Amino acid sequence: MSKKIVAIKRSKKDVSLETVKQQLASKHACYVLITCSSPSKEGKMEVEMTYEGDETLASFLVDNASQIFDERGSRRESK
Numbered sequence: 001m002s003k004k005i006v007a008i009k010r011s012k013k014d015v016s017l018e019t020v021k022q023q024l025a026s027k028h029a030c031y032v033l034i035t036c037s038s039p040s041k042e043g044k045m046e047v048e049m050t051y052e053g054d055e056t057l058a059s060f061l062v063d064n065a066s067q068i069f070d071e072r073g074s075r076r077e078s079k
Helices: 017-027 055-078
Strands: 031-034 045-054
Touching: 017 031, 017 045, 031 055, 045 055
Parallel strands: none
Antiparallel strands: 031 045
8 A cells, every 4th residue: 555645735715625525535435534623722623534435444544644644753753
């Protein structure tokens, strides 16, 4: 499996969350979408996770993504 993280840059045109979900669902067997709000004055953020497709596959995607972040963090710390 390729270890690739895709960053979606925010454009001037806002795209609705529903549009993103529809596009992902139409092109992928499974997706996991994790979003968070801007922090409140108290520093709290609302975090939401949505997935579509097989729950086991979604869990696999999240686990692999976590491993990628852990590996990148380890490399940064060892520099």
